[in-house]
Amino acid sequence: MINELKDPRKTFGEAVIEAAANNPNIVVLSADSSSGSGLGDFPAKYPDRHFEFGIMEQGVIGFASGLATTGKIPVFAAIAPFVTARPFEMFRNDLGYMNQNVKVVGRCAGLTYDQLGSTHHSIDDVAIIRTIPGVTIINPGDPVTIRKAVHAMIKHVGPCYMKIGSPKMPVLYEEDVDFNLGKGIVIKDGRDVALIGTGTVLSKAVAAARLLEESGISVRLIDIHTIKPLDRELILSAARETGNIVTVEEHFIAGGLGSAIAEICSQECPVKMKMIGIGDQYASNGPYEELLGKYGLQPDQIKESVIKFLKNK
Amino acid sequence: MLCGICQETPGLRKVMFFENLMDAKEILKLEYTALNIRRNILRLIRAGEAGHVGGALSSVEIVTALYFNVMNVDPGNPKWPQRDRFVLSAGHKCLVLYAALAERGFFNVSVLDTYGALDSPIPGHPNMHKISGIETNTGALGHGLSIAGGMALGLRMDKSQSRVFVLMGDGELAEGSNWEAASAASMHKLDNLIVFIDRNKLQISGPTIQVMSYEPLDERWRSFGWSVRIIDGHDLESIIRNVKQAPFEKGKPSVIIADTLKSKGLSFAEGKVSYHYWKAKPEEFEIAERDLDDIENQLKAKMEEVGL
Numbered sequence: 001m002i003n004e005l006k007d008p009r010k011t012f013g014e015a016v017i018e019a020a021a022n023n024p025n026i027v028v029l030s031a032d033s034s035s036g037s038g039l040g041d042f043p044a045k046y047p048d049r050h051f052e053f054g055i056m057e058q059g060v061i062g063f064a065s066g067l068a069t070t071g072k073i074p075v076f077a078a079i080a081p082f083v084t085a086r087p088f089e090m091f092r093n094d095l096g097y098m099n100q101n102v103k104v105v106g107r108c109a110g111l112t113y114d115q116l117g118s119t120h121h122s123i124d125d126v127a128i129i130r131t132i133p134g135v136t137i138i139n140p141g142d143p144v145t146i147r148k149a150v151h152a153m154i155k156h157v158g159p160c161y162m163k164i165g166s167p168k169m170p171v172l173y174e175e176d177v178d179f180n181l182g183k184g185i186v187i188k189d190g191r192d193v194a195l196i197g198t199g200t201v202l203s204k205a206v207a208a209a210r211l212l213e214e215s216g217i218s219v220r221l222i223d224i225h226t227i228k229p230l231d232r233e234l235i236l237s238a239a240r241e242t243g244n245i246v247t248v249e250e251h252f253i254a255g256g257l258g259s260a261i262a263e264i265c266s267q268e269c270p271v272k273m274k275m276i277g278i279g280d281q282y283a284s285n286g287p288y289e290e291l292l293g294k295y296g297l298q299p300d301q302i303k304e305s306v307i308k309f310l311k312n313k
Numbered sequence: 314m315l316c317g318i319c320q321e322t323p324g325l326r327k328v329m330f331f332e333n334l335m336d337a338k339e340i341l342k343l344e345y346t347a348l349n350i351r352r353n354i355l356r357l358i359r360a361g362e363a364g365h366v367g368g369a370l371s372s373v374e375i376v377t378a379l380y381f382n383v384m385n386v387d388p389g390n391p392k393w394p395q396r397d398r399f400v401l402s403a404g405h406k407c408l409v410l411y412a413a414l415a416e417r418g419f420f421n422v423s424v425l426d427t428y429g430a431l432d433s434p435i436p437g438h439p440n441m442h443k444i445s446g447i448e449t450n451t452g453a454l455g456h457g458l459s460i461a462g463g464m465a466l467g468l469r470m471d472k473s474q475s476r477v478f479v480l481m482g483d484g485e486l487a488e489g490s491n492w493e494a495a496s497a498a499s500m501h502k503l504d505n506l507i508v509f510i511d512r513n514k515l516q517i518s519g520p521t522i523q524v525m526s527y528e529p530l531d532e533r534w535r536s537f538g539w540s541v542r543i544i545d546g547h548d549l550e551s552i553i554r555n556v557k558q559a560p561f562e563k564g565k566p567s568v569i570i571a572d573t574l575k576s577k578g579l580s581f582a583e584g585k586v587s588y589h590y591w592k593a594k595p596e597e598f599e600i601a602e603r604d605l606d607d608i609e610n611q612l613k614a615k616m617e618e619v620g621l
Binding site: 027048051053054056058059060061062063064065066067068069070071072074089090093094097098099 | 398440441442448449450451452453456458459460461462463464465466467468470471473489490493494496497500501
């Protein structure tokens with residue numbers, strides 16, 4: 001039901017269990033992390049397909065790569081920085097360079113581990129994993145697309161990184177929404193500005209778009225749930241047809257969704273852009289919604305940023 | 314012939330292994346293969362003008378035993394699902410792997426002449442996508458064991474009889490990721506996993522025990538839950554006899570610490586740290602050829618004695 005709040009981790013775990021029922025090759029690897037990733041029921045349901053490793057994310061990535069060579073589809077979910085920044089080299093070599101069919105899931109991503117501080121925030125994961133050729137990066141923005149993303153990720157052959165948050169998030173889509181890896185979703189058409197959101201703050205972009213419409217600004221609202229490969233046609237048509245792009249992400253401005261879009265637009269259809277995200281600093285700690293406010297990611301702040309951007313153009 | 318006693322597990326049951334007589338002729342043939350592999354390594358160095366020769370030459374007998382006696386592999390069907398797997402954790406030893414794969418027929422030996430060239434299918438660290446017979450992309454040290462552990466786990470899930478062999482250097486044991494994998498392999502009882510450590514005792518900066526010692530290696534591995542043996546890594550008969558007895562204990566991964574001599578076979582380079590990576594001078598090639606010719610002459614004399 002639209003706007004119903006759902007737990008992203010629980011949604012993710014249920015989708016994996018659902019997929020595992022139909023695909024015996026799915027195995028789940030845990031770095032003392034399955035229960036915290038919504039996969040608490042998996043070991044009891046599939047005891048022969050769940051492997052516990054304790055807190056050793058680098059090792060787990062290697063084991064996942066080796067398992068994939070035998071046709072298994074390893075799913076490895078843990079706290080986002082510990083499956084990306086910590087084992088980056090293993091991700092690059094064992095999964096990317098070896099092109100292994102492994103699904104890595106960073107949960108509690110972005111700032112959602114709010115008061116736990118910068119060691120536990122993951123606002124660089126897209127930037128670093130994006131440099132690895134052949135890795136699909138999925139950042140779904142609501143519970144419906146989280147579930148669909150899990151099934152799409154399992155179906156896709158190749159290394160994937162998916163990120164999800166931690167606090168309950170609102171349902172934004174009807175169950176029958178068309179979800180395809182690599183294809184963005186135009187939630188609402190518009191002509192003055194393209195507002196492009198992703199992941200945990202997609203709902204903030206949706207709310208901001210509503211506020212902007214109330215102010216008389218026509219917004220093309222786009223969900224980029226697959227950051228790599230990026231839906232270049234959708235991005236370029238938005239650039240051509242609106243002439244203004246604003247990106248919204250719970251990530252460093254350096255290397256994130258905005259950067260990825262700028263890499264395409266600056267070369268193929270230069271337009272003025274505004275990137276809303278976290279600047280070159282370690283994010284602070286505190287209650288999640290207040291942290292988002294600190295970095296300008298609440299709907300009214302996004303609205304103000306867009307209005308200012310359009311005025312100064 | 315009695316094939317030995319578990320000398321390395323004092324206190325445990327001492328078992329006499331009555332295995333098939335390891336034919337002396339067969340060993341001589343393997344020694345000849347090892348010589349050809351050393352010649353192939355020299356050929357690679359001629360092509361590339363330089364390479365990580367020290368650790369490649371110290372592990373020639375281990376790789377020869379595996380590819381020419383122990384492992385079930387099919388060069389004509391390199392992805393055969395029932396094959397045994399070989400993971401070269403110390404990816405810089407790739408010269409010995411390329412030399413052995415060519416000798417075993419995975420690809421034409423002329424490929425060795427491309428070493429160092431633009432787009433060569435045999436880069437300075439192996440790439441599974443570029444040539445037949447390579448199982449993993451290694452080179453970033455100290456991490457092959459994790460990948461091998463995953464292979465062993467997957468093969469066991471499939472109730473496969475295939476085994477996973479790993480070749481590690483002693484210097485790379487300082488990488489922490491190894492010990493994550495060592496713990497996990499033991500915890501998951503991966504007795505289809507067999508590791509060789511090429512203990513040539515030297516790394517790029519000097520003797521391994523001076524750079525960063527992980528000795529005593531046997532005790533360290535045993536404390537991680539592995540079954541351990543120490544052998545002469547240039548003794549083909551010993552390598553084969555021991556590896557055929559793996560797993561040394563049911564339910565435990567096995568590690569064979571193979572004592573070796575770095576740059577084995579090249580008189581001017583043996584045991585010298587400066588030949589970890591060899592930029593070959595023309596006069597050194599001449600000596601190297603003579604060294605290998607000497608080995609060949611000795612081998613031929615021995616072979617004649619036994620009617621080969």
